[in-house]
Amino acid sequence: MSADSKYWFPAKRYGWGWGPPTNWQGWTVIAVFAALVLAGAIVLLPSRGPVTFIAYSVLLCVVLVGVCWLKGEPPGWRSPSE
Template sequence: MTTPQKDDYWFPAKSFGWGWGAPRCWQGWAVLAVYAISVVVVLLRFPPQRDPAAFFGCLSLATALLIATCALKGEPPRWRWHR
């Protein structure tokens, strides 16, 4: 199995701290757009004042899917103090 090249990652590792930065390619931006749209849909469908359990459950699921996608298609994160 070959190691992915730096250009193959949809989400680069952050320059400072731990995690991923802004998307590097259109696929990453599409994932981020789907996440943003899903947050709006969840907010409209399950207002937190009316149905907090459904709101937080759906929002947690959407966020977990975003993190899983970043972990699968992003550069391996590690703690970084500087470039």
């Protein structure tokens, strides 16, 4: 993990992607994401059905990955030998 505080999401130690947030901005993004998924489950599932909820969840995931891409460490494959 990087100690550089300009990144909200550090790169994973092994593999590709990002690990848990390292500051309050990253944790806020995760909390808002979770709250929006929960709100969608409460509102969309009963009224619009599972297909709408799945589309909504996919959209939220795309937005979350976009935020991680913009505010996280540059992603790349990291193997145990590095």
